[in-house]
Amino acid sequence: MTATEPHPIQAKAALFDLDGTLVATEHRSRAAWTRLFTTHGLSVDDALLATFVGRRGQEALADHVDRFGGPTVDELFEEACGYLMGPDSPPPYAVPGAADLLADLHGRGVPLAVVTSGLRAHATELLAHVGGADLFQVIVTAEDVEAGKPDPQGYLAACRALGVHPADGIAFEDAPAGVRAAAAAGLRCVALTTTHPAADLAHADVVVPDLTTLRWAQDADDR
Numbered sequence: 183m184t185a186t187e188p189h190p191i192q193a194k195a196a197l198f199d200l201d202g203t204l205v206a207t208e209h210r211s212r213a214a215w216t217r218l219f220t221t222h223g224l225s226v227d228d229a230l231l232a233t234f235v236g237r238r239g240q241e242a243l244a245d246h247v248d249r250f251g252g253p254t255v256d257e258l259f260e261e262a263c264g265y266l267m268g269p270d271s272p273p274p275y276a277v278p279g280a281a282d283l284l285a286d287l288h289g290r291g292v293p294l295a296v297v298t299s300g301l302r303a304h305a306t307e308l309l310a311h312v313g314g315a316d317l318f319q320v321i322v323t324a325e326d327v328e329a330g331k332p333d334p335q336g337y338l339a340a341c342r343a344l345g346v347h348p349a350d351g352i353a354f355e356d357a358p359a360g361v362r363a364a365a366a367a368g369l370r371c372v373a374l375t376t377t378h379p380a381a382d383l384a385h386a387d388v389v390v391p392d393l394t395t396l397r398w399a400q401d402a403d404d405r
Contacts, residue, residue, distance in 0.1 A: 192399035193352040195344050196287055200298035202356035202377040204280045205308045210272040214265040222250050235377055236357025238299045238330030274308055277376055279393030281312045286398060288317045295320035295340040299330050320344055332359040334367035361386045
């Protein structure tokens, strides 16, 4: 279901992806991956870049490492991170509605988690754009799991840490890999069309353009 009007949601906990869901970073990630490929004389297009969205960088790079003819996945990832953090990298910014929704949920005492395919230092930096890492009881990053999205490992770990059964939580995502991870974990999922068209996110329970249309219901009767 695609929601453009105010949409009430309610759960015992809210679990958020980060890049593209709370903070817009896809523009600078695309720039970094594009520079990595072109620096090594390799072609890159939108279809290839789409395979990186919502996944751990090393896992996405592993699909293409043979094309680079020598560097390891870790070496390529470190190079890409250098481009991402460079002074000419486009700045990130909060997804519309993200800061207000998080402030509202935090004020209500709703348990909050971040489940990101990025690194912890990257997550801490980005969360400053939406109120800070202290809003969240749990932050699960790429360093904390053996397999990244679409594997549900990160979401399951966050639910355990929050003490919430997945059926009682709701996930917020922007990429097909994240939507699949949330579903595999047993979470309901709200998907944002910030980085992918609605058709790519059809397996989510609700699809919205950003976080401005969401209203947290007081209880199940308000949904």
